[in-house]
Amino acid sequence: MTTMHINSLSKRFGRTTILKDINLKFDSNGIYGLFGRNGVGKSTLLNMIVDGIRPTDGTIEVDGQNVKDNGQALTKLWLMNASMPFGKWTSVTTIMKWVDAVYGDFDFANAKRMLQEFGVKENAHVGRLSTGQQTSLKLVLALNVNATIIMLDEPVLGLDANHRELFYSELLRTYSEKPRIFIVATHLIDEIAHLVNHVIIIDQQHVVIDDATDTVLQQAYQLSGPQEQVTAFGRHFKVINHSARMGKLGQVIIYDQLPTDLKVPADLTLNHLDLQSLFIAMTSPDMGQIASAQSTKEAHHHE
Amino acid sequence: MFHFDDSGPIYTQLADQLEELIFTGVFQAGDQVPSTTQVSRELHVNPATVLKGMNRLVDDGLLEKRRGRGMFVTKDARQQIMSKRKQHFYDDYIQSVVTEAQKLGLTEEHLIELIKRGYQDDNNAH
Amino acid sequence: MSKGAKFLIKYRLIANGIALGIGVGIYLLLTLLFNIGDLANVWPAILSGSIGVATVVGLVMLFVLPRRSFNLAVQFGIDRNTLWWTDILTPVCWSLLITILGLLFQQFATNNLGHNQGSFWIGMAIILSLFFTTQVLADIVALVHGFWKVVVIVGLPSLLMSILIWILTCIAQWMSKTNWTLSQHQINQIEHLLTSPGIWTVVLIVCIAIMILLTWVFTKMIRLQRD
Numbered sequence: 340m341t342t343m344h345i346n347s348l349s350k351r352f353g354r355t356t357i358l359k360d361i362n363l364k365f366d367s368n369g370i371y372g373l374f375g376r377n378g379v380g381k382s383t384l385l386n387m388i389v390d391g392i393r394p395t396d397g398t399i400e401v402d403g404q405n406v407k408d409n410g411q412a413l414t415k416l417w418l419m420n421a422s423m424p425f426g427k428w429t430s431v432t433t434i435m436k437w438v439d440a441v442y443g444d445f446d447f448a449n450a451k452r453m454l455q456e457f458g459v460k461e462n463a464h465v466g467r468l469s470t471g472q473q474t475s476l477k478l479v480l481a482l483n484v485n486a487t488i489i490m491l492d493e494p495v496l497g498l499d500a501n502h503r504e505l506f507y508s509e510l511l512r513t514y515s516e517k518p519r520i521f522i523v524a525t526h527l528i529d530e531i532a533h534l535v536n537h538v539i540i541i542d543q544q545h546v547v548i549d550d551a552t553d554t555v556l557q558q559a560y561q562l563s564g565p566q567e568q569v570t571a572f573g574r575h576f577k578v579i580n581h582s583a584r585m586g587k588l589g590q591v592i593i594y595d596q597l598p599t600d601l602k603v604p605a606d607l608t609l610n611h612l613d614l615q616s617l618f619i620a621m622t623s624p625d626m627g628q629i630a631s632a633q634s635t636k637e638a639h640h641h642e
Numbered sequence: 643m644f645h646f647d648d649s650g651p652i653y654t655q656l657a658d659q660l661e662e663l664i665f666t667g668v669f670q671a672g673d674q675v676p677s678t679t680q681v682s683r684e685l686h687v688n689p690a691t692v693l694k695g696m697n698r699l700v701d702d703g704l705l706e707k708r709r710g711r712g713m714f715v716t717k718d719a720r721q722q723i724m725s726k727r728k729q730h731f732y733d734d735y736i737q738s739v740v741t742e743a744q745k746l747g748l749t750e751e752h753l754i755e756l757i758k759r760g761y762q763d764d765n766n767a768h
Numbered sequence: 769m770s771k772g773a774k775f776l777i778k779y780r781l782i783a784n785g786i787a788l789g790i791g792v793g794i795y796l797l798l799t800l801l802f803n804i805g806d807l808a809n810v811w812p813a814i815l816s817g818s819i820g821v822a823t824v825v826g827l828v829m830l831f832v833l834p835r836r837s838f839n840l841a842v843q844f845g846i847d848r849n850t851l852w853w854t855d856i857l858t859p860v861c862w863s864l865l866i867t868i869l870g871l872l873f874q875q876f877a878t879n880n881l882g883h884n885q886g887s888f889w890i891g892m893a894i895i896l897s898l899f900f901t902t903q904v905l906a907d908i909v910a911l912v913h914g915f916w917k918v919v920v921i922v923g924l925p926s927l928l929m930s931i932l933i934w935i936l937t938c939i940a941q942w943m944s945k946t947n948w949t950l951s952q953h954q955i956n957q958i959e960h961l962l963t964s965p966g967i968w969t970v971v972l973i974v975c976i977a978i979m980i981l982l983t984w985v986f987t988k989m990i991r992l993q994r995d
Contacts, residue, residue, distance in 0.1 A: 370688055391842040410770045413845030424839035441772045441844045486845075507686045515679040515689050533652055533687045552688075553651050611648040 341402055341415050341487035341520065342366050348397035350383055357383060359544040368518040372535035374528055376622050379541050381524040382420060385490050389418045414442060419481040420492035423473055427466030431459060431476060444485040453479045456505055470497045478506055482513045490522045507534060528615040542622045559617040560597065563590040564607035572604060580620040592620035644685055652687055656695035664704060664715055665723045673715050675705060772846035
């Protein structure tokens with residue numbers, strides 16, 4: 340089993356720091372979800388793991404070895420992202436042979452089956468494939484390559500709903516047969532929420548959540564009811580976002596361990612939150628401040 | 643078939659829904675339940691989560707592992723579910739009915755009337 | 769050698785082979801255009817002109833082959849040091865091969881055709897070697913984003929080389945015309961030297977060495993800057 344440690348990783352482009360002191364440990368097999376808003380640095384982070392970009396600070400270690408200029412460590416990894424490193428005239432079969440030549444033990448049988456399911460012809464060359472088919476090809480490579488840490492950066496971009504479903508099934512199938520470390524970075528959080536057993540959320544240069552999915556969801560609540568009571572009761576817990584919804588009704592998002600015997604006041608409702616809603620609340624500027632600013636503006640307007 | 647929402651951990655919901663299928667007789671004693679891999683793939687749920695749910699049913703004595711073959715419904719699974727639900731019937735159903743009835747101002751007698759009517763309608767339907 | 773490195777060498781050999789074909793084609797075309805009378809006397813002009821062409825072609829190829837080989841290297845987990853070495857290795861191999869073939873042909877031509885075709889083939893060898901070394905630089909530069917860096921790192925050494933050789937040939941021609949402080953015998957010696965394959969093989973090796981050195985220096989500088 341391969342392990343990976345990301346130690347105090349930072350990245351600065353010119354004067355802009357996009358990632359600061361990132362610490363992550365991948366010590367067991369699983370499907371890790373990597374979430375964050377556009378531009379937060381997910382793709383950069385994944386690129387640094389495969390030594391495509393160098394960090395400003397910190398190290399990435401695979402099985403205890405630094406990945407920097409380390410071919411041995413790097414051949415345990417595979418990154419699938421938006422780039423297509425293969426030439427227009429390279430055929431699908433050739434690409435699979437290349438992957439086999441470098442990583443060995445490429446699962447040709449399974450790959451061929453998957454290509455059929457995704458509607459990609461083996462003898463086609465890259466230039467003739469549509470964007471969706473190119474994505475499908477890259478997925479087939481990623482799920483059949485003999486690597487132990489596989490990273491997928493926006494794997495379902497451009498895929499229709501049917502193929503997305505197919506991808507999730509195939510991911511789970513190969514994971515069941517050969518458990519390893521999968522890191523999936525995606526914006527479609529609700530589609531993948533049940534697949535991932537570990538959640539990592541990056542926001543404003545830092546890791547804000549790094550925990551098992553069950554643990555995360557267990558602490559995610561939505562408290563709603565009359566504004567004043569919501570505020571009064573919610574005050575006892577870690578409120579991460581709040582919004583005034585309609586008239587005197589308000590709502591807060593809580594991320595906290597609540598006591599199991601908690602008595603919720605009668606007019607208030609406490610619900611569990613799904614992963615995507617939690618993510619939005621956690622990575623949005625405080626909606627309550629925006630809402631109150633807006634209502635102040637309206638009040639001025641009416642005067 | 644299966645439906646998951648935000649009401650609690652997925653593995654709990656999965657275990658509950660499987661339990662329901664055993665209770666209603668979809669899976670009979672000695673039947674093999676779908677494998678972890680199958681469930682994982684069909685429902686798009688992480689295999690570890692599926693396993694956790696299945697293991698809860700194993701711990702509760704509703705499923706048993708047969709090495710190399712899979713998971714099977716135990717002989718007295720249904721009876722176990724029945725007695726557990728009977729025990730919890732008061733907490734799960736009666737309390738909320740009484741609370742609601744009181745909110746609506748229904749008397750105890752009226753409630754008993756309604757319960758009697760419920761049994762009659764049920765008998766007539768069969 | 770890692771599987772990745774072997775794979776990349778094979779890939780680069782093929783890619784460079786294609787580039788070679790283009791380089792040879794351009795050179796032959798130029799040779800034909802400038803073919804007035806005896807090749808031996810026209811070669812300085814051909815040489816420096818073709819170096820310029822090779823540099824331009826190299827720059828153009830810069831965004832095609834090297835970018836792809838860097839992206840491929842990252843995709844296949846081939847580290848940068850391995851990439852650098854395979855990139856040095858493949859063009860140098862091609863260059864040496866062409867030089868050896870050129871020398872052999874020169875011998876054959878002199879013995880059997882009574883022509884001194886040496887300058888043609890040596891010229892060809894130098895140009896293609898410089899071309900491929902430009903490719904190497906281009907590959908290294910592919911690790912860097914930014915056109916101005918490309919121009920500096922790839923263009924400058926090639927330009928310096930071209931200027932150096934041009935200066936040498938001009939001096940040689942001028943000296944042969946003006947009898948300047950040198951006796952006819954000395955001039956003949958120099959002319960003989962400048963048209964002998966031996967000296968140009970040495971020049972070739974020195975050129976490659978300088979290019980590799982410059983590449984190394986620039987890479988270190990760029991790495992510190994970019995990464």
